[in-house]
Amino acid sequence: MSIIELDGLQVRLGGRIVLDGLKGDLHGNAIGLLGPNGAGKSTLINTLLGFHTPSRGTARVFGLDTQRDRARIRQRVGYMPENDSFIGNMTGVRFVRYMAEISGLPAAEALERAHEALFYVGLGEVRYRKISTYSLGMKQLIKLAQALAHGPQLLILDEPTNGLDPMARQRMIHTLQEIRKEGSIRLLISSHLLPDIDETCDEVLILKDGRIAALSNIEEERRSHQNFIELETAGPADEFCDTLRALGCECASFAGGRIKLVMPGSMEPHNLYVMASQKGLQIRRIHRRRDSLEDIFMRAMELDPERSELVRL
């Protein structure tokens, strides 16, 4: 069953089209929502939560319409927003309990689960401190705890590692991996950081300028691109790429003579040296590896070369 179904979804905000004609079904256990800043990731999340009304088309979560069945969707969803969002005057446990009660848990259950959620995300020791005294990392974790406390079936996380130091980021990623592994909860993670999605998700929806640039299963993509090679070259890289394409390679060239290519099964790496010498191109470094999310993303962005320049990892 699809977790999220988009059917020609268009969303206008302030007269501007922010999402345009999104179409697709998302099935994965952990779905990554990827795209450069301003691509429409947060708008899509807000639409799924029923905050924005589609100007055309529909969006469904667990088969429920985001407008008609808003309350039922929100009952089954936990949401962790991108920016700071909490009540600083409350203690951690009171805040999480409050959120769980609003989600429909009876008071006693809500309190029990608030404690559990706070221990689960690693805030057990500071749960009686006011949230305003928490560090940035703790504030991210309390947002995660409140999203988990009522036992949602889908957890929507908007830039969960925003502003975290490397240690805190790793902890957050690890927690998300655990949740994914546990299996009873689906994840929709929005980020503009590819490694976050790479480490946590099995399906990715890439947005660009409010449109779907790619929707793919990361694992399948990886399996289908075994012969992935990165080259660092000096010389006529574009000409070399054209030659490779003519031989059936998928090839993309980047600034500084960087070339990424996927060879067909019939081709061997030494063929590259032969062709490079014919074209007067120096191959200074060759690196053979499996396709990564970065490449899926780059390919998705390739339609607009200017954009691909902006996405630096």
Added chain:
Amino acid sequence: MSVYKREYRAYTGTLTPLWARVGVVSRYALGEAWSSRITVGLFTISMLPVIIYLTGIFLANNALARVLVLRGNPLLEINAAYFMKVLSTQCWLALVLTAWIAPRLVSFDLTDNALPILLSRPLSRFGYVFGKFIALFSCLSLVTWIPALLLFAYQGYSSSTPWLGSNLRIASGLFLGSLLWITFLAILGLALSSWVKWRAVATGVIFAAVLVPAGVGGIVTAILRTRWGFLLNLPVMMTQLWQSFLGAPQSMPERLRLPSAAIVIALAAVCLICVAMLNARIRAREVVRG
């Protein structure tokens, strides 16, 4: 499951009905309001006039006290005018409480941008505002119509003559007058608090919203020699309304009195503006323009 077992566990128990979520918002809002010692202090101060009025009723109805304390002075008569004093005292104290409590109910949520999280739950914007409204309305009820009606009941109980039956208009006036005022105050307080980030400033703005237009209205009335300037003067409008509800003598000369319908329309218009302000502000996201 013990809390030390850090594993995720889905919730499979029963859920409270949707309408009960408004009650949760109210309960937490009340908790927030009463967590401040200043709220407790203001509430205590608001009860002092009630004790004084209670003493007055006791003295007026106790023959021995009338002789010993009042020495037969007939000035202390328990009637509509007396309850008008009760009502106006308590209602203005309610304004002070509103100015303190309303910002506490809303600004904490807005300062830390809690609305996206709150409204991503099965709780509508109306439900959220209504929950806060109920909390504020309850607090204000404790210092307005509840003590006023208790005083009325006490007067009915302690009067030697059959007083209660012939003065039921006072009771309904106390209830209706308080209800109108605290509903107005609650909406005004929440609307203004939702637009001002700092609580201290919000408190000042609530007072200013009542008192500044009153001054402007007074100037308009004096310069233009028209009674319609009083439509900006909330104290004058409410006093006139309360007096007519209670059947107490009107303090305003006939030529300056506003039609009750005009007062009600003016109050309703302010309430509508406040609702529009709340509608614009209580959102999970900022509205993107242009």
